[in-house]
């Protein structure tokens with residue numbers, strides 16, 4: 001008998017924060033028609049109300065998927081973060097519920113690096129305040145505090161995808177690049193790693209932050225660190241709002257310790273475009289304020305839409321978790337005319353044995369099986385010769401330590 005797929009029209013997908021249309025188109029082309037596409041994020045209460053019957057959710061950096069939201073999302077199968085950062089998601093809460101989380105680790109890297117480089121040049125020339133003054137009718141033709149980028153030192157904190165891309169672009173313009181990272185890394189071109197953050201702060205004319213939000217990066221730049229920077233230096237933050245103590249930065253700008261700053265990310269960001277942006281940096285002409293758009297270019301957003309929707313489709317269709325940020329990575333090639341089952345369980349000894357016992361007792365022969373575990377969760381993809389009856393499925397769900405059982409395709413077309 002021919003294999004039939006799940007009824008994809010029953011799979012409910014919620015896309016928030018204006019995820020690019022390319023994602024919606026991609027999902028529709030793959031047969032997923034039940035998609036709600038909203039332009040903003042939702043607050044916790046609204047999210048909790050909405051997620052109870054959602055199978056897949058797509059978010060960007062604003063939507064907070066915490067333990068309470070996951071507890072309410074009883075049918076949730078997977079999360080797509082249409083961005084790089086995944087700090088807005090409680091990855092452990094997702095993991096222990098058998099929910100893989102995917103992101104787009106590279107698609108907006110270039111966009112961020114280009115913006116930061118442009119800001120560095122504008123700030124070195126004092127353009128933001130000259131521009132603001134001109135808009136008010138002023139005229140400040142002066143070379144005071146105005147510098148070429150050539151031979152200035154750019155200090156990059158966090159030398160990952162964005163930091164290293166910035167390094168290459170900046171060096172091509174004549175910057176001397178140094179970087180600080182917790183991992184030992186080979187610098188691109190002539191860039192040199194320094195031993196610690198203090199050394200980087202003390203040597204750099206421009207400091208740019210490119211670390212993820214982690215306990216170790218929270219408030220890593222405060223009054224003490226700014227005091228260690230050169231007089232008249234520039235600070236750029238396009239990483240996460242919790243990396244810089246924003247009040248300390250505002251004070252340093254007002255006191256003339258720093259000549260300028262560019263900030264794209266804030267400890268508290270408006271939920272949507274109609275909400276007021278509040279910050280102690282407002283009104284400071286030598287600070288470039290941007291609304292978390294480091295990665296918001298049409299090129300990046302379109303690519304991210306395709307990349308992350310592709311990962312959701314592949315997981316939904318085949319159970320493939322490769323590149324998930326929180327889940328054991330499994331990819332089992334499709335076996336023609338077989339039936340695929342996904343079993344997600346706490347990683348304790350003996351679960352696979354129990355699963356295979358149930359299959360054997362129900363006369364089900366295994367055609368292919370792949371188990372991968374991480375510290376907490378085991379994920380096994382199983383292809384079998386014949387469809388699972390409800391009895392076998394129930395027995396699999398009863399196996400001790402089971403988190404989730406999903407049938408991807410079978411002759412009877414059971415639901416996810």
Ligand SMILES: NC(=O)C1=CN([C@@H]2O[C@H](COP(=O)(O)OP(=O)(O)OC[C@H]3O[C@@H](n4cnc5c(N)ncnc54)[C@H](O)[C@@H]3O)[C@@H](O)[C@H]2O)C=CC1
Pocket residue numbers: 084085086105108109112157158159160161162163180181182183210211212213214216217238239240264265292293294295296
């Ligand atoms: N403004 C925006 O629109 C965007 C912001 N981002 C932010 O930029 C961050 C960085 O992105 P990628 O470069 O792709 O990440 P990545 O993971 O490739 O690189 C991060 C680097 O930071 C280093 N690091 C971690 N903890 C550190 C610490 N305590 N001190 C020094 N270095 C540390 C890591 O070893 C790694 O080399 C993302 O996590 C995200 O939060 C990313 C994209 C767009």
Ligand SMILES: O=C(O)CCC(=O)C(=O)O
Pocket residue numbers: 060061062082083084085086108295296
């Ligand atoms: O585009 C967004 O909403 C977030 C971009 C970002 O910060 C990221 O990719 O981590």
